[in-house]
Amino acid sequence: MGLSDVVAGPRNEEGIAAAIGILKQRFGENLQTGDSHRREHSHTMSYMPEQLPDAVVFPKDSGEIQEIVRICADHRVPIVPFGTGTSLEGHLNAPRGGISVDINRMNRILAVNAEDLDCTVEPGVTREDLNVHLRDTGLFFPIDPGANASIGGMAATRASGTNAVRYGTMRENVLSVTAVTADGREISTGGRARKSAAGYDLTRLFVGSEGTLGILTSITLRLFGIPQSILSGVCPFPTVDDAVNAVIMTIQLGIPIARIELLDATAVRIINAHSGLENPETPVLFVEFHGTEDSVREQSASFDEIASEFGGGPFKSASKVEDRNRLWKARHNAFHAFSAFRPGASSLSTDVCVPISRLAECIRETREDSERSGIFAPIIGHVGDGNFHSLVFFEADQPDDVRRMEAFVARLNDRAIAMDGTCTGEHGIGQRKQSALRSELGPALDLMHSIKAALDPDEIMNPGKIFTPPLS
Amino acid sequence: MGLSDVVAGPRNEEGIAAAIGILKQRFGENLQTGDSHRREHSHTMSYMPEQLPDAVVFPKDSGEIQEIVRICADHRVPIVPFGTGTSLEGHLNAPRGGISVDINRMNRILAVNAEDLDCTVEPGVTREDLNVHLRDTGLFFPIDPGANASIGGMAATRASGTNAVRYGTMRENVLSVTAVTADGREISTGGRARKSAAGYDLTRLFVGSEGTLGILTSITLRLFGIPQSILSGVCPFPTVDDAVNAVIMTIQLGIPIARIELLDATAVRIINAHSGLENPETPVLFVEFHGTEDSVREQSASFDEIASEFGGGPFKSASKVEDRNRLWKARHNAFHAFSAFRPGASSLSTDVCVPISRLAECIRETREDSERSGIFAPIIGHVGDGNFHSLVFFEADQPDDVRRMEAFVARLNDRAIAMDGTCTGEHGIGQRKQSALRSELGPALDLMHSIKAALDPDEIMNPGKIFTPPLS
Numbered sequence: 001m002g003l004s005d006v007v008a009g010p011r012n013e014e015g016i017a018a019a020i021g022i023l024k025q026r027f028g029e030n031l032q033t034g035d036s037h038r039r040e041h042s043h044t045m046s047y048m049p050e051q052l053p054d055a056v057v058f059p060k061d062s063g064e065i066q067e068i069v070r071i072c073a074d075h076r077v078p079i080v081p082f083g084t085g086t087s088l089e090g091h092l093n094a095p096r097g098g099i100s101v102d103i104n105r106m107n108r109i110l111a112v113n114a115e116d117l118d119c120t121v122e123p124g125v126t127r128e129d130l131n132v133h134l135r136d137t138g139l140f141f142p143i144d145p146g147a148n149a150s151i152g153g154m155a156a157t158r159a160s161g162t163n164a165v166r167y168g169t170m171r172e173n174v175l176s177v178t179a180v181t182a183d184g185r186e187i188s189t190g191g192r193a194r195k196s197a198a199g200y201d202l203t204r205l206f207v208g209s210e211g212t213l214g215i216l217t218s219i220t221l222r223l224f225g226i227p228q229s230i231l232s233g234v235c236p237f238p239t240v241d242d243a244v245n246a247v248i249m250t251i252q253l254g255i256p257i258a259r260i261e262l263l264d265a266t267a268v269r270i271i272n273a274h275s276g277l278e279n280p281e282t283p284v285l286f287v288e289f290h291g292t293e294d295s296v297r298e299q300s301a302s303f304d305e306i307a308s309e310f311g312g313g314p315f316k317s318a319s320k321v322e323d324r325n326r327l328w329k330a331r332h333n334a335f336h337a338f339s340a341f342r343p344g345a346s347s348l349s350t351d352v353c354v355p356i357s358r359l360a361e362c363i364r365e366t367r368e369d370s371e372r373s374g375i376f377a378p379i380i381g382h383v384g385d386g387n388f389h390s391l392v393f394f395e396a397d398q399p400d401d402v403r404r405m406e407a408f409v410a411r412l413n414d415r416a417i418a419m420d421g422t423c424t425g426e427h428g429i430g431q432r433k434q435s436a437l438r439s440e441l442g443p444a445l446d447l448m449h450s451i452k453a454a455l456d457p458d459e460i461m462n463p464g465k466i467f468t469p470p471l472s
Numbered sequence: 473m474g475l476s477d478v479v480a481g482p483r484n485e486e487g488i489a490a491a492i493g494i495l496k497q498r499f500g501e502n503l504q505t506g507d508s509h510r511r512e513h514s515h516t517m518s519y520m521p522e523q524l525p526d527a528v529v530f531p532k533d534s535g536e537i538q539e540i541v542r543i544c545a546d547h548r549v550p551i552v553p554f555g556t557g558t559s560l561e562g563h564l565n566a567p568r569g570g571i572s573v574d575i576n577r578m579n580r581i582l583a584v585n586a587e588d589l590d591c592t593v594e595p596g597v598t599r600e601d602l603n604v605h606l607r608d609t610g611l612f613f614p615i616d617p618g619a620n621a622s623i624g625g626m627a628a629t630r631a632s633g634t635n636a637v638r639y640g641t642m643r644e645n646v647l648s649v650t651a652v653t654a655d656g657r658e659i660s661t662g663g664r665a666r667k668s669a670a671g672y673d674l675t676r677l678f679v680g681s682e683g684t685l686g687i688l689t690s691i692t693l694r695l696f697g698i699p700q701s702i703l704s705g706v707c708p709f710p711t712v713d714d715a716v717n718a719v720i721m722t723i724q725l726g727i728p729i730a731r732i733e734l735l736d737a738t739a740v741r742i743i744n745a746h747s748g749l750e751n752p753e754t755p756v757l758f759v760e761f762h763g764t765e766d767s768v769r770e771q772s773a774s775f776d777e778i779a780s781e782f783g784g785g786p787f788k789s790a791s792k793v794e795d796r797n798r799l800w801k802a803r804h805n806a807f808h809a810f811s812a813f814r815p816g817a818s819s820l821s822t823d824v825c826v827p828i829s830r831l832a833e834c835i836r837e838t839r840e841d842s843e844r845s846g847i848f849a850p851i852i853g854h855v856g857d858g859n860f861h862s863l864v865f866f867e868a869d870q871p872d873d874v875r876r877m878e879a880f881v882a883r884l885n886d887r888a889i890a891m892d893g894t895c896t897g898e899h900g901i902g903q904r905k906q907s908a909l910r911s912e913l914g915p916a917l918d919l920m921h922s923i924k925a926a927l928d929p930d931e932i933m934n935p936g937k938i939f940t941p942p943l944s
Contacts, residue, residue, distance in 0.1 A: 115724060115829040158669040169667050171676075172644060187916040191892040193825040194857045195641050197630040197680055197900045199909055199938050200920045204643075204676035208669055225726040252587060254697040295767060353665040357587040385666045420663040428669045437671055444659040447927065448672045454926035455919065466671050 008051055009096035009464055015075035016097055020055050022071050023099065030058040030105075041082050041100040043093040047346035047396045048432065051093035053080055053100035060105045062178065062186055062217035069215065070184035072099055076458045081211040083153030084126060086145075088349055089430025091157065091210055095464040101215060103152055109133050110218060118175055118192055120220045123152020130221075139223040142167035145426065146332040152216045157428040158208030162331065165251075165384030166258040166290065169426065173222045176203050179214035182456035192220055205451075210428050211462035213455050227290035231300055232259075232324040233317035235287060235307050236280040240264050240367065240379070242310040243283045244360040247383045249306045251356055255299050257384060259288035261331055264367075266378035267338075267391075274337030275330035285312075285383075286331055288324075334380050338391045342376075346396035350409055352416035353387035353425030362419055366390060366412055375408050387425035414439065429466045437466070480523055481568040481936055487547035488569055492527050494543050495571065502530040502577075513554050513572040515565040519818035519868045520904065523565035525552055525572035532577045534650065534658055534689035541687065541932075542656035544571055548930050553683040555625030556598065558617075560821055561902025563629065563682055567936040573687060575624055581605050582690060590647055590664055592692045595624020602693075611695040614639035617898065618804040624688045629900040630680030634803065637723075637856030638730040638762065641898065645694045648675050651686035654928035664692055677923075682900050683934035685927050699762035703772055704731075704796040705789035707759060707779050708752040712736050712839065712851070714782040715755045716832040719855045721778045723828055727771050729856060731760035733803060736839075738850035739810075739863075746809030747802035757784075757855075758803055760796075806852050810863050814848075818868035822881055824888035825859035825897030834891055838862060838884055847880050859897035886911065901938045909938070 023031045032038075033055045042050040059065045072079050078098025085092055094100065106122035109130065113119065114137045121130060128148045130141050145154060145161035153159070155177060160169035167173065176190035189202035206213060237243035240262070247260055262285055263271065269281045285307075289299040300317065307313045318324050330337075339347060354362045363379060370377040370390065381388025390412065394405040413423040413436040423436035438445055449467055452459075495503045504510075505527045514522040531537045544551050550570025557564055566572065578594035581602065585591065586609045593602060600620045602613050617626060617633035625631070627649060632641035639645065648662035661674040678685060709715035712734070719732055734757055735743065741753045757779075761771040772789065779785045790796050802809075811819060826834045835851060842849040842862065853860025862884065866877040885895040885908040895908035910917055921939055924931075 113827065113829065115720070116827040117724070118827070158673070160667055164667060168644075171667075171673065172640075181919065185915050187919060188913070189916055190913070191889070191894060192827045193859075193888075193893045193897065194828075195632055195636060195643075195825050195854075195859055195897040196894040197823075197896045197898050198894045198912055199680070199901055199917065200685075200923060201630070201643065201673075201676040201680050202916055202919060204673040208671070208673050213672075225724075248587070252589070252697075292770070294770070298764070298766070351669075353667050355585065355588040355590070355664045356666075357585065382667075387665075387667055416665075417663070421665040422663060422668040422670045424669045425665065425667040426669050429671055440670055441660070441662070443657050444661055444674055445671065447653065447659060447674060450926045451672060451923055454922045 009468070011097045012076055015077045016054050019071050019075040019077040019099065023055065023057055023068065026067065027057055032056045041085070041092060041102060043090045045086060045088050046348050048090045048093065051095045053094040054097045056100040056102055058102050058105050062180060065101065065180045065215050065217055066184050066186055068099065068101060069180050069182065072460055073182060073184055073458065076460060078460055078463050079215070080462050081152070081156065081215045083123065083150030084148065086147035086149050087153065087157065087430065088427050089432055091428065091430045091462070091465055093431060095431070103150065112137060113192065114139060116192060117223045118220060119223055120218055121151050122218055123150060123216045125151050127151060127154065134223065138226055140226050141221055142224055143170060143173055146335065151219050151221065155207050155216055155219050156209065156211050158426065160382070160385070160426045162259045162261055162328070162382060163288070164382060165260060166256060167224060170207050171204060174203055174207050175220040175222060177206050177216050177220070178218045179206055179216050181214040182458065182461050186217060208428065210430065210465045212452055212465055213461060229293045229296040230288065230290055230324065231296045231317050231319050232286070232288040232327055233315050234279055234327065235285045235312050235315040236282045237284065237307070237310065237312040238282065240283045240363055241360050242312060243285050244363055244383060246307050246310045246312055247285065248356050248359065250303055251384055253302065255302050256291070257287060257299065257303070258290040259286065260384040261286040262379065262381045262383040262388065264379045267334065267380050270341045270378065271330050271334055271337050274340060275333060277330055286327060338378070342393050345393040348392045348405070348409070349427070350390045350392065350412050351387070351424045351427040352412055352421055353385060354416050354419045354421030356386045358419040358421065359383060359386050362415060362421070363388060365415060369408060369411060373404060373408050375405060382425070385425065386421065410436070431464060434467060481940070483569045484548055487549045488526050491543050491547040491549040491571065495527065495529055495540065498539065499529055504528045513557070513564060513574060515562045517558060517560050518820050520562045520565065523567045525566040526569045528572040528574055530574050530577050534652060537573065537652045537687055537689055538656050538658060540571065540573060541652050541654065544932055545654060545656055545930065548932060550932055550935050551687070552934050553624070553628065553687045555596065555622030556620065558619035558621050559625065559629065559902065560899050561904055563900065563902045563934070563937055565903060567903070575622065584609060585664070586611060588664060589695045590692060591695055592690055593623050594690055595622060595688045597623050599623060599626065606695065610698055612698050613693055614696055615642060615645055618807065623691050623693065627679050627688055627691050628681065628683050630898065632854070632857070632898045634731045634733055634800070634854060635760070636854060637732060638728060639696060642679050643676060646675055646679050647692040647694060649678050649688050649692070650690045651678055651688050653686040654930065654933050658689060680900065682902065682937045684924060684937055685933060701765040701768040702760065702762055702796065703768045703789050703791050704758070704760040704799055705787050706751055706799065707757045707784050707787040708754045709756065709782065709784040710754065712755045712835055713832050714784060715757050716835055716855060718779050718782045718784055719757065720828050720831065722775055723856055725774070727774050728763070729759060729771065729775065730762040731758065732856040733758040734851065734853045734855040734860065736851045739806065739852050742813045742850065743802050743806055743809050746812060747805060749802055758799060810850070814865050817865040820864045820877070820881070821899070822862045822864065822884050823859070823896045823899040824884060824893055825857060826888050826891045826893030828858045830891040830893065831855060831858050834887060834893070835860060837887060841880060841883060845876060845880050847877060849880070854897070857897065858893065903936060906939055
């Protein structure tokens with residue numbers, strides 16, 4: 001990993017100029033080439049250098065996306081799909097320039113099939129919009145990466161978040177997609193059946209492909225009944241180890257917990273300050289239970305027992321909606337809280353995920369490493385899945401500090417991979433984790449590249465993400 | 473669909489002879505060219521014509537598989553992976569001849585990580601072997617297609633079965649695989665992390681690829697805690713419609729039912745006779761609940777209420793292990809019971825899967841169609857997922873009867889596809905559903921073929937399955 005992965009590629013100046021000319025004629029005001037638009041549509045969410053697209057286009061439907069792709073394909077011009085700009089991995093950068101395709105006008109909910117517990121949406125619908133729309137149906141869409149991301153972006157990066165431990169990730173919750181591929185055709189990967197053995201799993205191939213195989217034009221999602229009863233709460237622990245061990249036992253006993261999030265003492269302190277909360281400034285677990293009233297009570301009692309077995313507690317629950325919302329809003333604002341905490345510093349979020357039996361060890365070694373290396377890196381994590389983030393702070397203009405940070409992150413990725421885990425549980429590869437991906441997958445990466453080359457031979461679909469050819 | 477899809481392709485006689493010569497030297501007694509071996513390793517489970525491989529090889533490990541693939545690749549010789557031979561779709565036929573690779577000697581359980589609820593097995597381990605091995609751990613592997621299939625075969629066909637409604641299919645339960653690809657390299661698609669956003673989802677690409685992209689050499693699976701309490705039972709209904717409507721309501725209310733299987737009156741009658749049971753000879757649901765004692769009681773009471781709302785019941789439960797086993801054994805033996813019921817006739821199992829809101833309609837229209845067409849086609853199905861099988865009987869030596877059957881099946885597939893469903897919920901495409909797949913997916917099929925061509929340019933991996941090139 002490292003800044004070294006974030007290289008600008010060769011630019012096809014002539015093609016870019018020609019494509020912009022044609023697009024301008026066709027799309028008028030819905031094509032923008034001004035600096036502010038270009039800047040807004042490049043990478044903004046971490047320390048990575050911005051690489052601006054040459055223009056931004058705002059299609060209103062999949063027909064327009066097909067037109068855009070055909071024009072860009074004719075002139076071999078890069079296309080970078082853009083949702084809400086909340087990617088943490090440089091997915092929105094345009095290392096070879098080209099056209100940012102902003103899908104925010106494509107924000108219609110095309111169908112809600114309440115009786116089938118599914119819906120179909122355009123890619124620009126955000127998860128919060130969707131849940132507002134669903135409110136009267138008694139259903140909800142559970143995947144929640146914190147940011148109010150677009151469903152298209154969430155599918156493209158195989159997003160998950162706080163309640164994946166119960167409801168799965170975008171991998172499990174996308175039933176099918178339509179996408180415009182590099183040749184400008186729109187394909188559908190399937191229907192709405194819950195199971196299918198109909199050939200290669202193209203749905204799962206597009207989910208997590210980071211815009212490198214096509215632009216999603218609609219997504220069919222699973223929905224869930226809003227639980228009869230929800231109980232959230234905070235449980236403090238003497239040490240991070242104790243908290244993690246309580247998580248491991250909770251998962252191993254099969255308690256169907258809906259959310260179980262770790263914050264170390266530093267993270268709690270920062271979040272308390274930012275959100276005006278008074279959580280105990282020790283390692284804590286934020287937890288949530290979903291079910292019938294009886295089952296929620298049963299789950300919470302079992303968890304309470306486990307927590308006290310590891311010296312944790314008391315578990316303070318918030319069953320009132322406002323208290324619950326306040327709790328999770330604070331958790332979701334962690335990234336902002338941390339940024340505000342060290343206003344001058346740059347930051348980066350790591351994203352390893354390991355088998356749960358290795359989680360305590362992985363977090364312990366990572367904390368020891370950060371202490372040894374003098375790196376400020378509080379930890380928050382979706383620990384029920386074995387996934388945690390170190391929020392690493394550093395001074396981007398100090399080469400030594402950057403090097404130290406990069407070495408720390410590389411060691412963390414290697415550690416997770418050596419534990420049979422992955423360098424990324426939910427953020428994706430983007431520009432910054434390409435060498436970690438090579439360490440993790442070896443020759444399987446060549447397979448991915450063969451697929452990419454077969455489906456996008458001119459490499460116009462979000463080039464420089466996942467892999468930067470030529471591969472070794 | 474139809475017999476017309478099952479065409480023998482061109483044979484590379486010279487290459488096949490050369491490869492067999494080399495393999496014979498290398499593998500000695502573990503390569504067999506005798507008729508009985510060849511016959512045992514071609515298609516056996518339905519009316520499709522057998523297409524024999526030229527030889528059968530029995531590798532003992534992935535190193536030997538790599539050797540075999542390299543030899544076959546050098547001579548452009550087809551490879552057909554073979555598990556337990558229980559495919560229903562001609563996956564084991566060798567339309568262009570070649571080498572059947574029987575993976576039954578690769579039957580080691582490589583690791584059980586009880587604390588992570590996962591295990592890694594060689595492809596020849598059967599699901600029953602695995603569950604026997606797991607018995608003392610308190611864990612089990614839930615996917616259960618009826619046949620005691622190999623885990624490799626189940627992964628390759630994206631199998632599911634009776635309790636997918638609760639535990640998912642092979643799609644959800646394979647964490648990663650290793651596979652030998654057409655160039656003889658072994659790749660690993662990932663580790664054991666529960667979540668991953670590390671590039672294209674190669675795991676899901678191999679799951680369901682029907683041996684056309686490589687040979688699986690190990691599979692890492694999710695495991696589940698054996699439920700504290702299990703309750704099975706049978707519930708009769710006045711009509712199939714009533715039974716299906718009860719299923720729909722059960723799913724829509726989010727009752728976490730573990731199994732919910734429909735048998736129409738004819739199916740019940742045949743199974744009763746075959747297994748010496750005395751189920752009421754009306755449409756029935758076989759159901760099962762998993763959970764704590766309290767939750768199982770709660771689930772079963774809710775189901776009981778729903779059933780009586782649709783005129784069903786009484787729900788007769790069997791909590792004793794022997795009674796439960798007898799029940800599910802009878803369900804699993806349905807295919808054998810049906811075959812025995814009409815000993816002279818040929819049969820075929822359809823496999824459509826539709827959104828649950830369309831299930832009653834789809835089954836009703838299918839039953840009306842079979843009555844109108846004079847086709848004997850009792851129905852059994854994994855109705856909680858919207859998946860059901862018509863077991864279609866016909867006389868294979870009567871061209872008119874074959875034509876009538878093929879037209880009936882084609883109408884059924886079209887009906888399901890028009891309802892946003894699929895022609896195959898769990899059996900796969902194989903040789904017989906290729907035109908249905910084209911109707912279902914259109915240009916997405918070309919995408920699949922591009923992937924196939926990129927990863928297996930000489931088309932040696934199970935050729936003639938999923939698609940028979942050249943594609944239109």
